Amino acid sequence: MEFKNFSLFISQTKVNRFATDLAEGRILSTICKKCGKQYYPPRADCPSCMGIEMEWKEIKTEGKLLTFTRIHVPPEHFAVRQPLMPFSSVQFEPCPIGILEVEGGLPVMGWIPKMDIKKIRVGMRMKASPFTLPDGKITIVLEAI
Ligand SMILES: [Zn+2]
Known part of the structure; x- marks a missing residue:
């Protein structure tokens, strides 16, 4: 690769x-x-x-979430396209993204595509994993553990 x-x-x-x-x-x-x-x-x-x-x-890919936010115009692989009002084209559903602190204090940034942003909390335990997107690109995702 x-x-x-x-x-x-x-x-x-x-x-x-x-x-x-x-x-x-x-x-x-x-x-x-x-x-x-x-x-x-x-x-x-x-x-x-x-x-x-x-x-x-x-x-080590397990750690605690330092911070998070959401990207309002995410790359297409993380975006769920939704129709907007009748005269506009499409809108992207915002996708959460966070920074996980792992062993040694290293910050690992990743997408959090499988969680509702309302359930994400600073300090929660998460795990970072490589994830292959449909277009063959690889990114890192964070999941609660
Ligand atoms: Zn050195």
Whole structure:
């Protein structure tokens, strides 16, 4: 799988493995071999000590929800199209998105497509998982545990 299938149209990157492992169900971080700082999303180089030697480490994907909001114009794969008033075309149903704090304090952002936003609470336990969309792109979803 090419990196561009996960995110932007970038195919050359030192963190290409992130997309490959995501497709296989693992969410990876990078750790600086020089200073030990851990990064998620993975970084190719360490902005803290300028080290260029990084190693990969799978992250624990369970944690507590730090914050959430909803996107009113989500990408089509998360949008349920609803007819609006007679003279307009369509409207997208807002989709919740949140940031989960996992082991090591790492923030993992993901969509929360299966929950009513009224039932989502800051601090609730959730799990982040890679999710393959119908168009083949991969994203991360958060689910309550
Ligand atoms: Zn470092």
